[in-house]
Amino acid sequence: MQFFSSKFKLGILGGGQLGKMLLYETRKWDIHTKVMDASPEAPCKISCNEFVQASLMDFDAVYNFGKDVDVLTIEIENVNVDALEKLENEGVKVYPPTKALRTIQNKATQKLFYTDHNIPTASFTRFAYTSEIEDSISNGGLQLPFVWKSAQFGYDGQGVKIVRTPEDLKDLPNVECIAEQLVDFKNELAVIVARNTVGEVNTYPVVEMEFHPEANQVEYVICPARIEDEVAQKAQQVALQVSKHMNHIGLLAVELFQTQEDEILVNEVAPRPHNSGHYSIEASYTNQFEQHIRAILGLPLGKTDSKVAGIMVNLVGSEGHTGNVIYENIETILKMDGVTPHIYGKKQTRPFRKMGHVTIVDENMARAREVAQKVKETINVVSN
Known part of the structure; x- marks a missing residue:
């Protein structure tokens, strides 16, 4: 298939900053793009060839959008997967595949995936509702402190809270959630894995992340991470293990904890370009956004080393x-x-x-x- 200066059409669900930076690369290569976002002021609007304003969770909107494209990708996980699955069954190429996206969308399902595949991760308990947690603490089933995470729709530091006392449970939404062991870590790390449609796989260097204590957002991403080579190799091996079992296409950002004993635990993943890879625009031979385009179109992966x-x-x-x-x-x-x-x-x-x-x-x-x-x-x- 011809992708460049052709009738080929790439669809992107989500019109935020990640989509905007993906469009830098599609414009560089003259790839026709169609973007959908709920906001009439989405950052992508000025840079794509076609823009559709609609909710990413609306089945009909996502389905009708996807029928008109050759390859469909995302820049945010919170999209209607049922619509994507129907499109996939009808022959539209959807990347990441819906099976991987279903697993990742729900943090409880994601954590179960790690335990089922012997991928190291912090211990956790799954709850249908937040209100069940207080009983579990009272009955000795759950020990304080722990990290509360909403199973769905958490984003940019939202839907996550450290619970040190029962009082901290107040004001939390009564939703499906997990209570995760609070990890005593040295560093928070991340590895971006790229996998294209023909099975070629490559990893970016391990990065170190420093978080804002209140907003639970990354303040700094440092590449390369200031860690021992042995720890870096272990982190990349764990990320590759996740990628292999997830069988994703495109980018998979794997967030990790380095414990005090230098063990590596998976925190969570994102199947798209990620905040931890923004440094690559200036610092890498192939930035993460170009790499994602290469991967989902089945093009050779670019060099991931930093300059x-x-x-x-x-x-x-x-x-x-x-x-x-x-x-x-x-x-x-x-x-x-x-x-x-x-x-x-x-x-x-x-x-x-x-x-x-x-x-x-x-x-x-x-x-x-x-x-x-x-x-x-x-x-x-x-x-x-």
């Missing part, structure tokens, strides 16, 4: 600010060597909303980390 050390700083809305966005001091960071801001195109900011990111590249990792700290302290995402 230089890369650090990504997330730009999120400042606390106390809601409204029209202003990026304070962006001119100041543009004066710094190796600094590239990416603005996602969201006109309205609110506390902790992902509004962009900044990549810092340098041949020297320590110097890159220093500059990243200066960037974080300098730029502010506020409202007028």
Whole structure:
């Protein structure tokens, strides 16, 4: 099949920043794109060939959208999988495959998948409703502290809370959930695995993630991770194990814990380009977005090595600010060597909303980390 400057049509469900960055690559290669998103102001709207405004959870909307494309992919997991499955059965190429997406969409199902395939992960208990947890604590079935996770629709730090006392359960939604062992870890790591339609597989270097303590969002992604080679190899092996059993197509971002004993545990996965791979736009031979396109179209995978050390700083809305966005001091960071801001195109900011990111590249990792700290302290995402 001809993909470039042809009648081929790639469909993307989700029109957020990940989709926008995928479109950088499709425009580079002149691939016709059709995007669907619920928001009339989706960042993708200005960059795709066709835009459809509709809910990603609406069966008919997703089904009718997909009938018109040759290959269908996602930039967010919260989509109607029943519609995707019907399209898949009718011959539309859907990547990631619906079987993998069903497993990943529900965190309880995802955790059971790991235990069923002997993939190391933190111990957990599954609950039909959050309200059942208090009884389990009272009866000695569940020990504090633990991490509460909503089974579905968690995203960008939402649907996750550390529960240290029974009081912490108040105000949590009464939904299907898991209570997961609180892991005493040295580092939070991630590995992105690329797998194309003909079975070629490659991994990006292990990255280290530093999280905001309140928002539960990544503040910094550091590549390469500052860990021993033996630990890095173990992390990549575990990620490949997940990829093999998941049998995904495209990218699979595998988030991991490195314990105090240097064991590697899988936290969760995302079957798409991921925040932990944004550094690759400036730092890698093949960025994660181009790699995803290569994989789902069955093209040869690109080189995943880094050219230089890369650090990504997330730009999120400042606390106390809601409204029209202003990026304070962006001119100041543009004066710094190796600094590239990416603005996602969201006109309205609110506390902790992902509004962009900044990549810092340098041949020297320590110097890159220093500059990243200066960037974080300098730029502010506020409202007028």
